[in-house]
Amino acid sequence: MTIVINIVVSVLTIILLQVLGMVIFQLMTPFKDMEELKKGNVAVALALGGKFLATAIIIGVAAYTNTSIWHMMLWFAVGYVCLIVAYWVFELFTPGFRISQELEKGNTAVGTMLCLVFVGTAFAVSSLII
Numbered sequence: 001m002t003i004v005i006n007i008v009v010s011v012l013t014i015i016l017l018q019v020l021g022m023v024i025f026q027l028m029t030p031f032k033d034m035e036e037l038k039k040g041n042v043a044v045a046l047a048l049g050g051k052f053l054a055t056a057i058i059i060g061v062a063a064y065t066n067t068s069i070w071h072m073m074l075w076f077a078v079g080y081v082c083l084i085v086a087y088w089v090f091e092l093f094t095p096g097f098r099i100s101q102e103l104e105k106g107n108t109a110v111g112t113m114l115c116l117v118f119v120g121t122a123f124a125v126s127s128l129i130i
Helices: 001-028 031-036 042-065 070-090 098-103 110-125
Strands: none
Touching: 001 070, 001 098, 001 110, 031 042, 031 098, 042 070, 042 110, 070 098, 098 110
16 A cells, blocks of 8 residues: 555656646746647747656656655756756857747747757756766
C-alpha cells in the first residue's frame, strides 16, 4: 500500500509542478497565451509547447533520479530557474527585436527557435541532476 501512496503523491506532485511552471511562464509574457492560442497563433503555440516539454524533461529526470519528493522539487526549481535564464539570454542575443512582441505577431521562426532553446536547455540541465 505504501508504494501506491508514494506513486500517487509523486504523480500529483509532478502534475502540480508542471502546472505551476506553466502558470509562472504565462505570467512572464505581456500577452495572454491562451488567447493567442485561440486565435491560432502558431508562434505562441511553439513557444508554449517548448516550455511545457522543457519543464516535463526536467521534472521527469528529477523524478527518475531522486527518491525524495523534496529533492525532486528542489531540482525542478533549479532547472526552472535555468529555463528562465535561458529565455533572458536568448532575449539578450536578439537585440533587434523583443521576443514577446515577435511571438504576439505570430513570428513562427522566433517561436520555433524559442521552443528549441527551452528544450535544449532542459536536456543540458537535466544531465546535471543527481
